Amino acid sequence: MNRLLAPFALLLVLALPASAEPFRLIISDLETPLVPNSVVDLALANGYFERAGVEVELVRVQQTPMAMAALQAGEGEMANVSTDALLQMVARGTSDLRAVMSPNKSLPFLIAARPDITDPAQLEGRSFGIGRLGSLDHSLSAKVLAAKGVDMDRMDLVPLGQPAVRAQALLAGQVDATTMSIGTWSAMPDRDSVSILVGMDDYFAAAPVTTKVNVVTTQVLGSRRAEVEAVIEALVLASRDFQDPDLWVERMVVARPDVAREDLMVLAEAYRNSWSVDGGLTREELKVTTEWMYGTEDFQGLRPVRLEEWTDFGPLETVLRKLGPAEG
Template sequence: MKRLFALLLLAVAAPAAAEPFRLIVSDLETPLVPNSVMDLALANGYFERAGVEVELVRVQQTPMALAALQAGEGEMANVSTDALLQLAARGTTDLRAVMSPNKALPFLIAAKPEIETPRALEGRSFGIGRVGSLDHSLSAKVLAAEGVDVSKLNLVPLGQPAVRAQALLAGQVDATTMSIGTWTAMPDREGLRILVGMDAYFAAAPVTTKVNAVTTEVLKSRRAEVEAVIEALVLAARDFQDPATWVERMAVARPDVPRADLEELARAYRNSWSIDGGFTREELKVTTEWMYGTEDFQGLRPVGLEEWTDFGPLETVLQKLGPAQG
């Protein structure tokens, strides 16, 4: 009886096992973009080596990810920047972006072969998701930087990127925006040209479209784990900027994708990895200014960076790791 009582006392006194740190993602499988770093970091032991137990919670799209985060169903969520910024503008005070594992959508502009320069698009048809959609707004900024009078484009709302790609192949539009993944998956794309490549697209529109966000309560109560997650993602990104490394890991995660396609994507992503956290004040200021010029932000109050970001955890991690090589 005394032995049983002693064991009960030990059980009460012992600290409870730490709960897994739940990372909410909106990809139902490992995506063919640098956002794959989160899945691959888990599958290849990066979180474990950083000293944190991570569990992925999969949902569909940013609204569900934000709802899950706010409901306490996860500690960190990968969400669209515009959705997080809109919440802050509408009065939500307890969410903070802390890094971006994949800050830019890998967009490019593809066109019919006879269209040799962006300015040649004036007076031609351009496929978009919808008026005011992200692809429309960003592409307008990119084309304006190329000297195009975007008011002279004949905009054709078509919906999803795959539909726009098919319309371009069928000659129903003269050009459209799509991701490098959609471009790679297109059959018979030899009859088309890349009018504005991925790197040039981001250079003209350096907008951070995705961030990882946490609640202020998680920042207070589980900050060490937040920093460990960031550390793991930064180290994984530094490894995956070697195309061969990413291809090898993705071949295991996505055996359904031809290796040649993975190799083409890896070359395209060589400058896209968030090797220092993908999170700078300058780019986020540009992002905020651009977003407030779009239709979705009309009438919303301006917010400062301090209302929806916290650079502290990333700065601590980078001080520990040092800057990336190269």
């Protein structure tokens, strides 16, 4: 009997997936974040990866450098990292990293100002709070305001550090305007005393910069491509579902019971158009991203990199052919 069953046992082994190990996704959020990248935690908690046919394990680290180090050390198969860090590594000689999607391509930035400032043109000659000279909020906002015909060099730039500090300075009347995320905005007390001058959608339209991407190594692309595609499929489907503000809030109430439902509703409405419903990577936006980043101080002296040196659209294109485009 054992001799008869042996061939069938061998066939069963051969039919199993090439890797029985979980697919490890490295993220720099220590808890479910109040931004579109919450889709990663929510996709895991609500069975999206399982339905796509992949077992995912989250590896949590602090900030992009640790995520990059963990990926290169083989402690994960995919990592969510900042685009500028990826580009700098490629420009300095790293050749085995590829961006394959982005569940959170844009920072949810807006520009808030004193209520008497109702047009960006009125900012010239006023004080503007920034993180530091050359910081992401500074350089991105300069691009946004330039698109609106405003020269940031004609403002009094005040380095203040973290967004919460800048928000407090705006409330206290110490600056006339500043950049912050919608999360910082929604957490501000007495925000009726200030107003949104440039909203999130308007901000991204003026500066369509992809700031975060999910990267894998070329080795993982070669050996576990089906799982890479399954992870992308799960995140795309979850992003499409969470465009529904009510659904996102219902899931976030479970994931983050420390946040008031009314605050989640504010965020859900703000994020309605921010989900990566088609994977978050387009050649046009990545071209703008590269050109903009190479104009910043951090890229001075680095060699230009070609798009194919750090991206692979193949897995995402395969997924989108299967799922079709998002509605709307």
